Amino acid sequence: MTTTTNARVLEHPTRDQIRLEEVLHALADSVRLRIVRDMARESTELSCSYFDLPVTKSTTTHHFRVLRESGVIQQMYRGTAKLNCLRRSDLDALFPGLLDSVLAAADAQDGRVGETG
């Protein structure tokens, strides 16, 4: 079935459906936290292949889906690529300060662990 229907519709939770526990769970994985940090740093739409992750592509797909379904990121297709961006306004509206403090904490922890130099 070479369906030409653009079935490439990605399910996202609405703002009201975003749950704190799921967001925390999404951020509690080091691979996903790294994705989120990269996205916050670039602050533009990035394709999945932009990220150089220490896992295979299928695992990458899995992590992006967890992030999307928890409401942390938004994904959209553009040609063969899939663009990702943080749902900053939604997260900031629901959980003021949460994302920023997580990002700052991750940066601070990198400094503590001392992988940067």
Next chain:
Amino acid sequence: MTTTTNARVLEHPTRDQIRLEEVLHALADSVRLRIVRDMARESTELSCSYFDLPVTKSTTTHHFRVLRESGVIQQMYRGTAKLNCLRRSDLDALFPGLLDSVLAAADAQDGRVGETG
């Protein structure tokens, strides 16, 4: 072996050993988030049995251990009871604003979901 050694010593991570991912994971469970919120509200040492949780005692023990080993709470024995308190100063020093934003987010979500009526 009825060892009378006070082996009732509880392992806690030092401040430097606390890892953001583990803290987020600890907070990403609804039972544990509830415990943390109750502790933050009372802001005093509470025994495990203070909390009216929808799980059995052994599961409660498990959740308290996860919270302790991730560095979120401190536990100490006093007689037959075990007292718990948040490691606020450690968490605030490592992850400024994180705990407060999580607590505020949990309160806001309660308001949204409207279970308080």
Next chain:
DNA sequence: GTCCTCGTACGATAACCATCGTAGTACGGC
């Protein structure tokens, strides 16, 4: 000493999850 309460340890179990490999679909270039 005898009980009671509080919490732990251990084993079991079922669910979840991070990971992979392979096979497949969607889209753009030629």
Next chain:
DNA sequence: GCCGTACTACGATGGTTATCGTACGAGGAC
């Protein structure tokens, strides 16, 4: 139409976790 790139779907797998029940230990009350 054909191929390559980007990503997905599916099945498998091994590890972690949330849950329970039962049996046990530690300390206080009597």
